[in-house]
Amino acid sequence: MNKSVLAAGVAIAVGAFAGSAVAQMKPEVLVKQRQSAMTLIGKYFGPLGGMAQGKVPYNAQVVQRNAGFLDNLTRMPWDGFDPSTKGAKSRALPAVFNDNAKFKDAAARLENEAAKLYQVSRGGDEAAVKAQIGAVGKACGGCHDNFREKQ
Amino acid sequence: MLRKSPAPAGLLLVGLLLYASVALAQGDPKRGEYLSKAGGCVGCHTEAREGAVPYAGGRSLKTPFGVFYGPNITPHPQAGIGRWSEQDFIRAMRFGVRPDGAHYYPAFPYSSFTRVVDQDLRDLWAYLHSIPQSSRPSQPHELRFPFGWRWLLWGWKFLFFGPGAFVPDPGRSAVLNRGAYLVQALGHCGECHTPRNWLGAMKQDRFLGGVKGKDGSPNLTPTRLKKKSDAEVKDFLLTAMTPDGDVAAESMGEVVRNTTSQLTAQDLDTLIAYLRSLPPLPEEPK
Numbered sequence: 001m002n003k004s005v006l007a008a009g010v011a012i013a014v015g016a017f018a019g020s021a022v023a024q025m026k027p028e029v030l031v032k033q034r035q036s037a038m039t040l041i042g043k044y045f046g047p048l049g050g051m052a053q054g055k056v057p058y059n060a061q062v063v064q065r066n067a068g069f070l071d072n073l074t075r076m077p078w079d080g081f082d083p084s085t086k087g088a089k090s091r092a093l094p095a096v097f098n099d100n101a102k103f104k105d106a107a108a109r110l111e112n113e114a115a116k117l118y119q120v121s122r123g124g125d126e127a128a129v130k131a132q133i134g135a136v137g138k139a140c141g142g143c144h145d146n147f148r149e150k151q
Numbered sequence: 152m153l154r155k156s157p158a159p160a161g162l163l164l165v166g167l168l169l170y171a172s173v174a175l176a177q178g179d180p181k182r183g184e185y186l187s188k189a190g191g192c193v194g195c196h197t198e199a200r201e202g203a204v205p206y207a208g209g210r211s212l213k214t215p216f217g218v219f220y221g222p223n224i225t226p227h228p229q230a231g232i233g234r235w236s237e238q239d240f241i242r243a244m245r246f247g248v249r250p251d252g253a254h255y256y257p258a259f260p261y262s263s264f265t266r267v268v269d270q271d272l273r274d275l276w277a278y279l280h281s282i283p284q285s286s287r288p289s290q291p292h293e294l295r296f297p298f299g300w301r302w303l304l305w306g307w308k309f310l311f312f313g314p315g316a317f318v319p320d321p322g323r324s325a326v327l328n329r330g331a332y333l334v335q336a337l338g339h340c341g342e343c344h345t346p347r348n349w350l351g352a353m354k355q356d357r358f359l360g361g362v363k364g365k366d367g368s369p370n371l372t373p374t375r376l377k378k379k380s381d382a383e384v385k386d387f388l389l390t391a392m393t394p395d396g397d398v399a400a401e402s403m404g405e406v407v408r409n410t411t412s413q414l415t416a417q418d419l420d421t422l423i424a425y426l427r428s429l430p431p432l433p434e435e436p437k
Binding site: 043044053055137142146149 | 363365368369375389390391392394398399403
């Protein structure tokens, strides 16, 4: 009896230690950091969306630069969705944690589409770049559909 | 001789009248194409995959009552609606009734489409009859017990469905009436942006008040919209993006691609003006 209680105690302690790299961070801080990554994704994706839809004149240099930023930025938000942030104030829906496999799929999809955009942006095919910008947008929206409170 | 002349003239007149009425009754497919975009028909009636045949059906719609599949509405005689008459189509849209008399589930948003006016229905019909046929068979819905019983819909309709075409309010401007028509009838915006009761009917006193939660959608009344300028709203409805590069959820992204970005600038203005004229409703509690 005592042994099993002890074993459970040790297991909990080890578990807590193993997760400490992130767990040390306050949930509110993690939320703020992941939101910052999202804000910057918006900053660098916005003009590309405008170009793909013909609202802003196409500029290959800006596309290439922003696509490079996005290739990195789109990999940043996800470790901020730590289970400890479940109760923190944000627009993230419980599905992020309850349906985590699907959430990770959606995140990976954005990473892949953004990486592809960077590849395509280094070629000279404007139509292909615009189509890929659309694919990135759909990846953003696809995740927002299921995992972010609409407001 | 003199007495004979009125006859051909009369015949000619009758002929002209007949021609005129036939011409009126015949829908204009070009106009219908625009109306179909304004109605976003292609969304539910097309599979959600790259290269899917438009209007050939297949989109799934998950609801608390089960999963609905949009049917094939191409003019294919077996798989689609090729054997329908114009009257069958008008009845389906106005009354939510199949040609064989059975009731449609309100997943087909006839609560909104009933408000589409006759001439627009004829034009839509002419357009749907002009698109390429697809033999893709429609999928049966997968509904929870007891919702598979279509006859139950008789009761639902009795309680919640008020058929009738949109009638412009003479007390409001043409702009607001046009906007109201686009939003309430063809656009069927309320189907997602209005909370529903436990039997899936829209709460009319909360029209466009928004829905909270996973399958939620924002409040479209001035409560929320007053924070945004006309230009911002218009930009959003053209691009599905806000000025800071935030991308709308894909369910709305699709509506923007299929519908709002396809509207004429004038129609888009009336739509926004109408939303601004709505009574401001407080946010739905979570």
